[in-house]
Amino acid sequence: MRVTSNSFPIDLRQQLSELMEKQSTLQMRAATGQRIENASDDPRGMHKVLGLQNELRTLSQYQKNASLVREGVEVTYSAMSSLKKTYDRASELAAAADGAKSPDVIRTYQHEVNQLLEQALQVSNTKHRSVFLFAGTKNTTQPYTVTRDGEGKITGVAYQGNDKETRVDVAETSTVSATFSGEGAKGVLKNDKGADFFAHLISLRDHLGAGDAMSVVTKDLPNLAKDEDNFINHFSNVGALQSRLETAEAIAKKRASSLSPLISKEADVDLTDTLVRLNEIQNAYTAALQTGGTLLSTSLLDYIR
Numbered sequence: 001m002r003v004t005s006n007s008f009p010i011d012l013r014q015q016l017s018e019l020m021e022k023q024s025t026l027q028m029r030a031a032t033g034q035r036i037e038n039a040s041d042d043p044r045g046m047h048k049v050l051g052l053q054n055e056l057r058t059l060s061q062y063q064k065n066a067s068l069v070r071e072g073v074e075v076t077y078s079a080m081s082s083l084k085k086t087y088d089r090a091s092e093l094a095a096a097a098d099g100a101k102s103p104d105v106i107r108t109y110q111h112e113v114n115q116l117l118e119q120a121l122q123v124s125n126t127k128h129r130s131v132f133l134f135a136g137t138k139n140t141t142q143p144y145t146v147t148r149d150g151e152g153k154i155t156g157v158a159y160q161g162n163d164k165e166t167r168v169d170v171a172e173t174s175t176v177s178a179t180f181s182g183e184g185a186k187g188v189l190k191n192d193k194g195a196d197f198f199a200h201l202i203s204l205r206d207h208l209g210a211g212d213a214m215s216v217v218t219k220d221l222p223n224l225a226k227d228e229d230n231f232i233n234h235f236s237n238v239g240a241l242q243s244r245l246e247t248a249e250a251i252a253k254k255r256a257s258s259l260s261p262l263i264s265k266e267a268d269v270d271l272t273d274t275l276v277r278l279n280e281i282q283n284a285y286t287a288a289l290q291t292g293g294t295l296l297s298t299s300l301l302d303y304i305r
Contacts (some may be wrong), residue, residue: 008266059256066170066249069178070242075128076180077238080188082123083197083229085176086116087224094204095220103211110209115182116121117154117201122144123200124189132190135161141183153205157198159183176241188234189191194223195230212219 093113097106124144126133135143143161164186167175183190189197204220205216 011196018043056203056259059252059259060254063249065168066245069168069170069176070249072128072178073238073242073245075134079123079126079133080234080238082232083120083189086120087197087227087231088233090201090204090230091221091224093208094216094224097208097216099213105215106208106211110205112173113201113208114153115203117198119207120159120197120201120235121154130235132161134180136179136181136184137164137166138162139179155203163187170245171252174248191230193230194226197227199216200224200227244290
């Protein structure tokens, strides 16, 4: 086989180019710690890494969703606790207004109930992160407005929110409600089973103001009992929701932590192996340069004696 005079320089340049490319790739991997920089480096590995990274982002979002909803639920639970304390005191005053007390004594109770009514209004219009807790999905609108008489007493309460809910994903097939409604079938203050906290407080105050112990006992106490049942039911639901959110957050966090090593295994470089290979390539490159320099410097005159 005839070998042309310029075949060796061409082969040498090609070999040096390949060695330089390998050296550059290994240097980049050693510097970044990443085995895959482009999809062409390892198409199968890149596809797997992208899938794992997408799953990790999804799990991270589930964690954030669960944490944010849990925060809102905890604030709502605190507000409900305040409403329950208001109920407890109103119930005590209603029970104290029995037939053994004079109408004048009973009338004095109206002032405290009036303050309890104002307190309940304030709590019901609580905001957290710039949204109202008990307005349903209309949470940028103040849920309760009132009408007052000439003395400034509340005579009526109007609900401006709705009974719709916003559901948030906390897992692939699991959603939770992130909103609470003041009124509706599952309303915190008024439901379809007879609870109507504001109306019952107004009625109690007015009956106390009239010294009407009989109405307090026969009407207001039974009505307030319906409000208590409603509050207790909501406490139970909120407690179960808190537990569910904590579990969802923990599961998402555990799954995310197990994915990180898998991503590293696919994408991260073995630094020791990379440095050894880089040293081998550098030595090969140096040897190729030395050999090429020696051979290319030889001419026909070197063989003429």
